[in-house]
Amino acid sequence: MNALRKNFQEILRYPSAVAGLVIILFMIFVAAYALVTIPYQEAIRLWRGGEDIWYANPQYAPPAWMNYFTREKLPVSFSMKSTDAEEEAVSKIVELGDQNVGKTYITYTFEFPYDKVPQEMSLYFTAAYESKQPFVSILLVTPDGREVRVADFAVAKKMTYRMSQDDKLKRRLGGLPSMQGLFADPDKENPIPLKGTYQLVINGVSFEPNSNIEAEFVFYGQVYGLAGTDHLRRDLSVALLYGVPIALAFGLLAALGTSILTMIVAAVGTWYGGWVDELIQRITEVNIILPFLSILIMVGTFYSRSLWVILGVTILLSIFTGGIKAYRAIFMQVKELPYIESARAYGASNGRIIFSYLIPRMIPLLIPGLVSAVPAFVFLEASLAVLGLGDPVLPTWGKIINDASSNGALYKGYYYWVLEPAVLLMITGLGFAMLGFALDRVFNPRLRDV
Amino acid sequence: MADLSEAQQIAQPLVRKAPVSAFVRVMQYSAVRLITLFATVIVAIYLTVMIANMGGFVDQIMRGEMRERITVQVVNNPANRNLDQEARNQLVLDKIALEEKRLGLNQPYAVRSLRYLTNALTLNLGRANNMTSDSGSKTVRLIILERLPATLLLMGTSNLILFFGAILLALSLSRKYGSFWDKAVIAMSPTSSVPPWFYGIFLILIFAAVLKVLPFGGMVDAPPPKGTISYALSVLKHLTLPASALIMSSLFLSIYNWRTFFLIYSSEDYVEMAKAKGLPSRDIERRYILRPTLPTIITNFALLLIGLWTGAIITETVFLWPGLGRTLFRAIGLYDIPVIVGSTIIYAYLLAITVFLLDFFYALVDPRVKIGGGGA
Numbered sequence: 001m002n003a004l005r006k007n008f009q010e011i012l013r014y015p016s017a018v019a020g021l022v023i024i025l026f027m028i029f030v031a032a033y034a035l036v037t038i039p040y041q042e043a044i045r046l047w048r049g050g051e052d053i054w055y056a057n058p059q060y061a062p063p064a065w066m067n068y069f070t071r072e073k074l075p076v077s078f079s080m081k082s083t084d085a086e087e088e089a090v091s092k093i094v095e096l097g098d099q100n101v102g103k104t105y106i107t108y109t110f111e112f113p114y115d116k117v118p119q120e121m122s123l124y125f126t127a128a129y130e131s132k133q134p135f136v137s138i139l140l141v142t143p144d145g146r147e148v149r150v151a152d153f154a155v156a157k158k159m160t161y162r163m164s165q166d167d168k169l170k171r172r173l174g175g176l177p178s179m180q181g182l183f184a185d186p187d188k189e190n191p192i193p194l195k196g197t198y199q200l201v202i203n204g205v206s207f208e209p210n211s212n213i214e215a216e217f218v219f220y221g222q223v224y225g226l227a228g229t230d231h232l233r234r235d236l237s238v239a240l241l242y243g244v245p246i247a248l249a250f251g252l253l254a255a256l257g258t259s260i261l262t263m264i265v266a267a268v269g270t271w272y273g274g275w276v277d278e279l280i281q282r283i284t285e286v287n288i289i290l291p292f293l294s295i296l297i298m299v300g301t302f303y304s305r306s307l308w309v310i311l312g313v314t315i316l317l318s319i320f321t322g323g324i325k326a327y328r329a330i331f332m333q334v335k336e337l338p339y340i341e342s343a344r345a346y347g348a349s350n351g352r353i354i355f356s357y358l359i360p361r362m363i364p365l366l367i368p369g370l371v372s373a374v375p376a377f378v379f380l381e382a383s384l385a386v387l388g389l390g391d392p393v394l395p396t397w398g399k400i401i402n403d404a405s406s407n408g409a410l411y412k413g414y415y416y417w418v419l420e421p422a423v424l425l426m427i428t429g430l431g432f433a434m435l436g437f438a439l440d441r442v443f444n445p446r447l448r449d450v
Numbered sequence: 451m452a453d454l455s456e457a458q459q460i461a462q463p464l465v466r467k468a469p470v471s472a473f474v475r476v477m478q479y480s481a482v483r484l485i486t487l488f489a490t491v492i493v494a495i496y497l498t499v500m501i502a503n504m505g506g507f508v509d510q511i512m513r514g515e516m517r518e519r520i521t522v523q524v525v526n527n528p529a530n531r532n533l534d535q536e537a538r539n540q541l542v543l544d545k546i547a548l549e550e551k552r553l554g555l556n557q558p559y560a561v562r563s564l565r566y567l568t569n570a571l572t573l574n575l576g577r578a579n580n581m582t583s584d585s586g587s588k589t590v591r592l593i594i595l596e597r598l599p600a601t602l603l604l605m606g607t608s609n610l611i612l613f614f615g616a617i618l619l620a621l622s623l624s625r626k627y628g629s630f631w632d633k634a635v636i637a638m639s640p641t642s643s644v645p646p647w648f649y650g651i652f653l654i655l656i657f658a659a660v661l662k663v664l665p666f667g668g669m670v671d672a673p674p675p676k677g678t679i680s681y682a683l684s685v686l687k688h689l690t691l692p693a694s695a696l697i698m699s700s701l702f703l704s705i706y707n708w709r710t711f712f713l714i715y716s717s718e719d720y721v722e723m724a725k726a727k728g729l730p731s732r733d734i735e736r737r738y739i740l741r742p743t744l745p746t747i748i749t750n751f752a753l754l755l756i757g758l759w760t761g762a763i764i765t766e767t768v769f770l771w772p773g774l775g776r777t778l779f780r781a782i783g784l785y786d787i788p789v790i791v792g793s794t795i796i797y798a799y800l801l802a803i804t805v806f807l808l809d810f811f812y813a814l815v816d817p818r819v820k821i822g823g824g825g826a
Contacts, residue, residue: 016637282490285805289494289798293763294790295501297782302504322753329745329812375643383645383764387779401651405768410651410659411666418651426644433640440710 010442017438023431031245043242047234047395054233056216058119061224062416072115075221082106082214094212104134104204108217112143113195117179120220122162123202127155127213134206134213140182143196148173148182155204155213228416230400231407239395240420246396247378247428250311254380255373258318263366265319266327267358270335271350280324287320296380300389307381307391314380327362334361371436375429382425397421483809487802492571495795499566502782502790506559512579512785513555520545553579566791573799575792580784581777590792593777600669601773604689604766605758608696612704613754615697617747620708621735624716635705642703647764650695654768657691664691667770692769696762711746715739744815752808756800759793 011017038046046053056079064076082092089110095103127134138150138161151166163169164178173181176191185194204213227237269280299313334340335358343357384390385398386405404410404417503509524530524542533541550556554565569576575590583593623632657664664687665671671684715721721738729738740747763775770776774793781789 016640020640278486282486285487285490285802286494286497289491289794289801290497291778291794291797294778294782294794295498297763297779298501298504298790301782302501302508325753326746326749329749333742333745371643376645379643379645379648383647386647386764387767405651410655413659415655415659418655422648422651425648429643430640433643437636437639437706 011435011438014438016434020431020433020435020438023427024435027244027248027428027431030241031248034241035245038238038242043238043395044393046238047242048393049234050232054229054235055124056218057229057233057235058220058222058224059229059231059233060412060414060417061119061220061222061229062414063226063228063420064223065226066223066416073113074116074223075112075114075118075219077118077219077221077224078110079216079218080108080110081216100207100209102206102209102211104202104206104213106202106204106213106215108200110198110200110219111196112183112193112198114221115193116222117183117193118219118221120162120164120179121182121200122160122218122220124216124218125155125159125161125213126215127157127159127206127211129157129206129208129211132207132211134204134211136202136204136213139201139203141199141201143194143198144186146186150182150200227420230403230417236400236417236420239400240397240424242395243397243400243421243424244428246307246394247381247425250307250381251374251378251428251432254311254314254318254377255370257315258377259323259366259370259373261315261319262321262323263327263359263362266324266331267354267362269324270328270331271354271358280320281328284320284324287317288322288325290317292317292321293383296384297387297389300384300387305389305392307394307396310381310384310391314377330362331358334358371433371439374432374436378428378432379425382421397425480806483806487806491795491798491802492567494798495570495791496563496567498794499563499570499787499791502787503559503563503566506563508785508787509555509559509562512553513550516549516553516555517546520549566787570791570795573795575795576788578781578789579786581781581786581789584772590788593789594774594793594796597772597774597777600771601766601775602758603685604692604696604771604773605762607689608693609754609758611693612697612700613751616701616704617708620705620712621739623705623709624712624739625731625735627713632709635702635709638702639706641698642700642706644699645764646692646695646699646762647768649698650692650765650768653691653695664688667768669772688771692765692771695769696765711743712739715743718742741815745812748811748815749808752804756797756804759797759800 011021034043056077058077061077062074067073067076080090082090084090089108091105091107091109093105095105097103123138125136133154133156135152135154137152140148140150142148149172150163150169151161153161163182166178169178170176170181173184176184180191180193183193184191200217202213202215206213225235225237227235227240229235265280269277295317296310296313299310303309340353340357343353348357381390381396382398382401385396385402388402388406390396390399390402398421400421401418404414404421407414407417409415409417521542524538524545530538530541547556554562557565575594577588578590578593581593582588583596585592585596587593619635623629623635626632654666658666667688669685669688670681671688675681675684716734716739718738721734724734724738759774762773763779765771766773766775767779778790778793780786781793
């Protein structure tokens with residue numbers, strides 16, 4: 001116990017170890033937070049959800065904080081519902097007239113301080129009526145007071161109106177793409193967006209007593225949220241957050257299982273020699289010949305892509321590997337050293353020699369191995385995902401990278417899409433590696449003294 | 451053999467006894483070792499055949515695909531339009547039977563798996579089920595040979611630079627324990643926790659996407675340049691990023707590991723003694739540190755050399771490098787067992803030979819290790 005505390009104090013002397021420890025603790029904290037706030041099933045539902053969950057998000061949008069680093073400010077996405085009338089930005093007035101004719105005025109007021117036009121603006125209508133469809137006309141009031149006519153049409157019970165897909169609007173705006181035309185400053189030659197307060201006004205007329213019009217206005221900006229979105233409009237922050245517990249669990253379990261088992265098996269084999277050593281050698285040789293990554297790929301392709309199956313196969317295949325060969329080469333020399341002979345001479349048991357004399361000598365070499373193993377396994381999961389063999393249901397960092405590269409993110413300039421999961425993977429890997437390297441110094445007194 | 455050595459024992463003075471019995475021991479050991487290694491290869495290849503076949507289930511998939519393909523072929527062929535239903539069905543069945551015979555699907559799985567095994571062991575790699583080489587051949591040997599130079603170029607360049615660079619740097623660092631460069635390498639070594647393809651993505655992002663100075667991937671410009679020199683330059687340009695990615699990803703950790711390893715050995719008493727005697731540091735490095743660590747260095751080098759064979763599946767995929775790794779990945783996706791088994795068996799043989807030779811190397815370079823020395 002005392003030795004442990006001493007070692008712990010020793011670790012705190014290394015700044016890189018403290019940094020690594022902080023990163024790991026932070027990751028564990030985030031993992032716990034992710035598991036508590038988003039239950040397993042909910043994470044799967046969100047990640048596999050389609051248009052019904054993510055319709056209000058823009059596509060391929062970088063995170064909103066990108067605006068702090070660029071001179072040209074990109075529009076931030078938002079959405080407003082006419083049912084949330086308590087919000088100041090939205091107002092809805094309903095006037096009832098003669099002969100069941102009702103008038104509805106919905107006004108969305110929004111600031112537009114940006115240098116680029118949004119991707120799209122859509123209106124999601126839900127109308128209540130018996131047989132006569134209500135009629136709406138949509139206007140955009142610009143900061144300089146112009147009223148731009150957007151569209152007039154009858155509303156079905158559920159319908160979506162997307163402005164940039166409206167050819168009539170495009171023609172009315174002089175052939176410009178709708179978004180550019182709507183936001184263009186009329187005093188400038190080039191279509192430069194006019195900044196200021198805009199109002200989108202829906203003037204609705206209904207022809208039945210109980211008829212009602214509600215509409216959600218979605219402004220698809222060029223940037224979104226904390227992490228941005230992907231090709232399916234999914235919020236990347238879900239996968240980035242949920243990737244933490246998955247990466248930690250996979251990396252830690254695989255590294256611990258593999259390195260400890262490898263060391264013990266190598267020591268036992270070398271010490272007992274004879275058929276034990278033979279057997280271990282044979283299994284190792286068979287296993288070394290088996291192509292590791294190919295087998296994982298085959299397991300992924302043919303059997304199961306479940307993360308936990310892959311984890312088991314990984315540990316199984318990683319015990320009897322080149323590590324055993326390298327350890328054995330050194331154990332064979334150590335075995336011949338005088339201190340082992342003297343231990344045998346005073347009658348130490350086999351177990352004592354293996355666990356107290358052979359293995360401790362190897363711990364300096366074990367620790368770098370264990371350390372580089374955690375990140376290696378974290379990255380192994382990502383590697384499999386990059387090959388398209390990631391767990392089909394779970395959101396992981398590797399799958400984001402896979403989605404990004406299969407959608408040509410680097411070619412098209414969606415750097416955030418690759419960089420966010422990549423940086424997280426890197427921080428996690430570095431955290432473990434930095435702590436491990438300090439542990440190496442602490443647990444290897446011979447290195448400390450040199 | 452026993453008679454001969456007895457006769458020699460009598461004839462020769464006692465001093466000569468040791469070499470002869472050592473020779474017999476080595477021969478016996480070699481024979482046993484060769485047999486066990488061969489058995490190992492057989493087990494490993496059979497396991498690969500079984501896994502690649504999913505215990506026979508892949509055959510079901512293949513059979514289904516093949517039936518559908520042939521049926522569609524026959525139905526869509528205008529030449530068969532005048533045949534009546536009966537005759538057309540018969541034609542489909544005949545063609546299916548022929549194709550089953552070609553793929554060996556008419557035999558039971560156990561027989562077929564043994565045939566895969568014997569073919570592989572005799573290096574009779576045969577023909578691929580679905581894949582073709584770029585020149586259109588279905589021969590597995592050609593498919594593999596076509597991709598081998600690309601893989602050897604990429605893996606050879608990066609791994610040789612890496613291995614010798616790391617050992618030389620580590621050796622000089624191990625003598626300057628605690629110096630600035632030593633600390634710098636320690637500080638940098640966590641970066642090796644990141645795999646090569648990951649550096650590859652960053653390198654592509656920086657040099658291909660943003661700076662636009664190096665290509666995104668591939669091995670040569672399209673169309674390939676005419677002259678030999680310009681062709682070589684083009685390959686070099688394409689090689690830069692993947693090779694740098696492979697080197698970057700393990701350089702610092704290998705230096706660190708070798709340095710730790712050398713440090714352990716350089717704190718041995720006999721090294722201290724040599725230092726006390728005032729030997730030059732070059733001699734200490736060569737005779738007192740490198741010599742006892744040679745077995746490990748040789749093991750690592752030999753494993754590295756045969757490791758070149760497998761290629762780097764993911765790095766090759768990220769850089770679209772036309773190497774063996776990508777071929778293997780494609781083969782798995784196409785359930786092409788002959789190709790998977792073919793690339794595994796060559797690796798297996800190379801490995802078996804290396805492992806066999808390694809034991810002799812150990813005995814050559816380290817007098818403390820005895821070949822076949824029972825228990826010692």
